Amino acid sequence: MRHLVLVLGDQLNLDSAAFEGFDPAQDRVLMIEARGEADGVCWSHKARIALFLSAMRHTAEAIRARGWPLRYLRLDEAVGAADETPLAARLAAVLAEQPPEGLLVVEPGEWRLARAIESVAAAAGVPLRPRPDRHFLCSRADFARWAQPMKGSLRMEFFYREQRRRHRVLLDAEGQPEGGAWNFDADNRSAYPKSGPGTIPPPAGFAPDALTREVFDLVERVFPGHPGRLEHFAWPVTREQALEALDRFIAHRLAHFGPYQDAMWEATPFGWHSLLSTSLNLKLLDPREVIAAAEAAYRAGRAPLAGVEGFIRQILGWREFIRGVYWRFMPELAEANHFAHHRPLPRWWWTGDTQMACARDVIRQTLDHGYAHHIQRLMVTGLFGLLAGLDPQAVAAWYLAVYVDAVEWVELPNVAGMALFADGGRFTSKPYLASGAYIQRQSNHCTGCRYRPERKTGPDACPYTVLYWAFLDRHEAALAGNARTALMVKNLQRLDAAQRADLRASAEGVLARLDEL
Incomplete structure (x- = not known):
């Protein structure tokens, strides 16, 4: 041989x-x-x-x-x-x-x-x-050359613009960004209307064939105690199915993806998202064909520029950037713990048995489908992990375990670096902090929840809100020195000493009973 x-x-x-x-x-x-x-x-x-x-x-x-x-x-x-x-x-x-x-x-x-x-x-x-892995549009060597002269933290936005120019994606005849801007983020952060998301065309789904059912039998036999269920399994497992999933997203879902990519709604696990990450990460799909299909939809007038740019940025920008970050900062990234957080995961992270409606819905959805979209991961489970001081290695291991699209090069930087700020900001400009008010704005979860997002203290106070204010109090000096979190600290400083003492006491109570929240 x-x-x-x-x-x-x-x-x-x-x-x-x-x-x-x-x-x-x-x-x-x-x-x-x-x-x-x-x-x-x-x-x-x-x-x-x-x-x-x-x-x-x-x-x-x-x-x-x-x-x-x-x-x-x-x-x-x-x-x-x-x-x-x-x-x-x-x-x-x-x-x-x-x-x-x-x-x-x-x-x-x-x-x-x-x-x-x-x-x-x-x-x-x-x-x-x-x-070399030619699947990616930016090789590890090319990323290293781009990152080498950077001082301080790396920034995805600058990398993304270079990739757009290099691969001539969404550029006009003069080589400038379509629509006159590189980034249409402001148009892509809407919540669903108060009446709800309405009818959303379902993503492509694939009935398990004989080979896949044989795998199901093996999984149930060999891994009976593992989390999650298989009865909802409909993921693409072949190149042909992956292409069909791409075609369906472009034809029926891309046009409304942009405005609602950050929106959450109870029992709406997929929203307008593409669900193409599994096929991309298994390399059943090439990112070039995904980007080309989205750009073609825009140029044919079948999808708006803002949504198409936001979708392409996730693939050409963030996905390629995250891979570069992973290889630049490994193996240190796997052990990073900037805030010295060491609390174990609450038991309900494996069951969804919590009274917090947002966390309950996201975790149960994850157990059913092995999937949650990026805002659910970042601003529900990830945010709680940061505010509650959960051990970054335990949180990263959980993300790698429960999501069907999880491979370490993409999962670890997103969790340790972005969601938990465990690396101290090597490629993000601030911790992603929010109180329960953010979840209330972006979802309907708070409507039926026993906790109230507007309350900072008391038995009905939302744990996210309580822990958010306590986090600001605990890291006041560092956050005050960051232009992107300074306003949060100013709001904290409006509270008097007694109010801040109440915040600390409430947070201690929440942290003492994490398993019972």
């Missing part, structure tokens, strides 16, 4: 650099299901495990259809002397059985796994031949 081509579970694009120069007469493909990726690293949602395994098995069928030799190690298949759990151990057993002249792999998306593969190849005496 010349090359053993290792295809990882989030590298399912068959046009990947891994297959350049592939010769079926000399080379072989290897795919590995590993239990350690589901319960050794994080206690994964059943739907997340099922999505990865089903997509991998469908990709394996596509590889076999090309006539390429493939060794596919299933989760319950022994290799070597025993059924080893970690992916690295299973890879080591394969290399020991039949060492190739070289192990070829596209650069992994996770720091831990990249180091593990390097160690396994070195121990086996097999040359490791990594190839």
